[in-house]
Amino acid sequence: MNCDKVRKTLSIVLGRGLGAFDGISEHLAQCRECSDYAQELSVVRGELRNLPMRLPPARLVTQLQVLASREHLRRISRGTLRAMVHFWAAELRFFFDNLMRPFALPFAGGLLSALFLFTMLAPGLPTRRHISNDVLLSGIFGQSQATFDALPPWGLGEDDVVVLVTLDKDGSVMDYSTIPSNLNAKMRNDIANMILFTKFQPATEFGMPVASTLLVSFRRDSINVKG
Amino acid sequence: MASSVLGLNSDGEPVGATARLRTESTGQREDDELVRRLRAGDEAAYEDLLSRFQQPVYNLAYRLLNDPGDASDVVQEVFLKVFRNVSHFRRQSSLKTWIYRITVNEAHNQRRWFFRHRSREVGLDDEPEQIHTRNVPDSERSPFDCTFDREKHELIESALGRINPLFREVVVLRDVEDLSYEEIAEVLQISLGTVKSRILRGREALRQELTARLEPQPAWRWAPE
Numbered sequence: 001m002n003c004d005k006v007r008k009t010l011s012i013v014l015g016r017g018l019g020a021f022d023g024i025s026e027h028l029a030q031c032r033e034c035s036d037y038a039q040e041l042s043v044v045r046g047e048l049r050n051l052p053m054r055l056p057p058a059r060l061v062t063q064l065q066v067l068a069s070r071e072h073l074r075r076i077s078r079g080t081l082r083a084m085v086h087f088w089a090a091e092l093r094f095f096f097d098n099l100m101r102p103f104a105l106p107f108a109g110g111l112l113s114a115l116f117l118f119t120m121l122a123p124g125l126p127t128r129r130h131i132s133n134d135v136l137l138s139g140i141f142g143q144s145q146a147t148f149d150a151l152p153p154w155g156l157g158e159d160d161v162v163v164l165v166t167l168d169k170d171g172s173v174m175d176y177s178t179i180p181s182n183l184n185a186k187m188r189n190d191i192a193n194m195i196l197f198t199k200f201q202p203a204t205e206f207g208m209p210v211a212s213t214l215l216v217s218f219r220r221d222s223i224n225v226k227g
Numbered sequence: 228m229a230s231s232v233l234g235l236n237s238d239g240e241p242v243g244a245t246a247r248l249r250t251e252s253t254g255q256r257e258d259d260e261l262v263r264r265l266r267a268g269d270e271a272a273y274e275d276l277l278s279r280f281q282q283p284v285y286n287l288a289y290r291l292l293n294d295p296g297d298a299s300d301v302v303q304e305v306f307l308k309v310f311r312n313v314s315h316f317r318r319q320s321s322l323k324t325w326i327y328r329i330t331v332n333e334a335h336n337q338r339r340w341f342f343r344h345r346s347r348e349v350g351l352d353d354e355p356e357q358i359h360t361r362n363v364p365d366s367e368r369s370p371f372d373c374t375f376d377r378e379k380h381e382l383i384e385s386a387l388g389r390i391n392p393l394f395r396e397v398v399v400l401r402d403v404e405d406l407s408y409e410e411i412a413e414v415l416q417i418s419l420g421t422v423k424s425r426i427l428r429g430r431e432a433l434r435q436e437l438t439a440r441l442e443p444q445p446a447w448r449w450a451p452e
Contacts, residue, residue, distance in 0.1 A: 011426055011430050011431075012423055012426075040434055044434050045430065048387075049402055053286050054298075055282060056302065059299075060302060060303070061281065063299075063303060064277050064281055068273035068274065071273070071310035072268065075268045075310075076268050
């Protein structure tokens with residue numbers, strides 16, 4: 001075995017063994033140059049094997065953990081159809097949240113500024129008031145007293161009398177009392193007939209009929225009404 | 228005498244070969260279990276994969292690229308591909324071989340990208356990144372020994388970085404990562420003969436680099452009259 005062949009084989013021998021390469025041991029024992037060459041190769045290989053292990057930087061370790069966590073979440077989210085829908089819904093919501101977030105502060109600031117300016121400037125703004133077109137609200141929001149429409153054609157007897165009539169909200173007479181109270185039977189009968197054939201209008205409050213009282217004064221020749 | 232020179236045991240077998248065969252089946256079972264858990268989305272499996280491979284992958288990437296920043300980028304790309312493609316892993320090779328293949332390919336890509344883009348850039352920070360090593364300070368050793376070892380390692384790493392990247396790959400996989408020829412052929416997807424040839428030429432190139440650096444330079448020489 002010549003030196004060239006030994007040197008070409010030495011590299012394989014370094015990793016395998018001499019069993020399959022019988023002639024090499026003898027050649028190395030005889031050839032000084034090849035022995036030195038083998039020695040150098042062995043030293044180089046030994047030094048390569050003794051190189052210190054390079055440890056990953058702490059930042060890389062953290063980045064890898066983040067990457068693993070993200071990829072784990074990604075794999076889980078694509079496991080089932082339901083998980084996929086949930087995942088994409090969350091992603092979409094997150095996307096829109098992030099999309100709107102830059103506008104939130106300018107929008108809020110603009111709205112508050114507009115409100116502030118409006119409240120500051122509105123009282124001083126010139127406005128035209130059309131009072132003539134206004135609808136009077138007194139009929140709706142005011143009050144009115146109870147009245148009656150017409151008295152029967154017959155009159156009372158000989159004396160003057162005052163009658164206090166109590167009406168409900170429909171205008172029906174609930175009760176009445178007379179002054180003086182000690183009237184004779186004919187007079188009481190005349191007053192009762194008079195009230196029976198008289199049509200009353202109830203008082204109103206805010207446009208709505210309410211229960212009320214009506215004071216009616218009868219004289220021989222005239223009738224005075226006071227609500 | 229030749230056996231001791233070549234680093235072989237008394238039977239002519241490389242040291243550690245028997246132990247490697249013994250643990251191969253156990254390693255295969257662990258790989259299968261880890262892959263199954265990764266496919267099932269087990270969170271602890273991600274942690275296990277990282278704790279098992281992040282250091283050797285970074286070490287390999289660093290040796291191939293000789294730059295800590297590039298090595299970090301490559302490691303992230305490697306694990307991203309592993310996480311996303313573990314369901315496509317067909318178990319035709321070991322998990323370690325598969326991950327190493329991805330690492331070598333990514334290192335190729337990074338090197339190509341470097342030559343296209345970053346070779347024209349000028350770095351602003353001249354401060355070298357702190358180098359983390361596994362070496363534990365030994366109180367028994369003298370400062371001279373420590374300095375000598377450190378310089379020796381720097382010299383070898385420097386020489387390793389100067390040889391052809393094709394040769395560097397096989398030398399690193401064989402002598403640093405301790406892969407078998409067959410595993411290297413799987414990782415690089417080349418024939419066994421090519422692996423042997425590249426290892427031979429890589430070691431020779433490395434030897435020449437180191438010899439050239441270690442030859443004593445004369446402090447002075449006679450100038451011709």
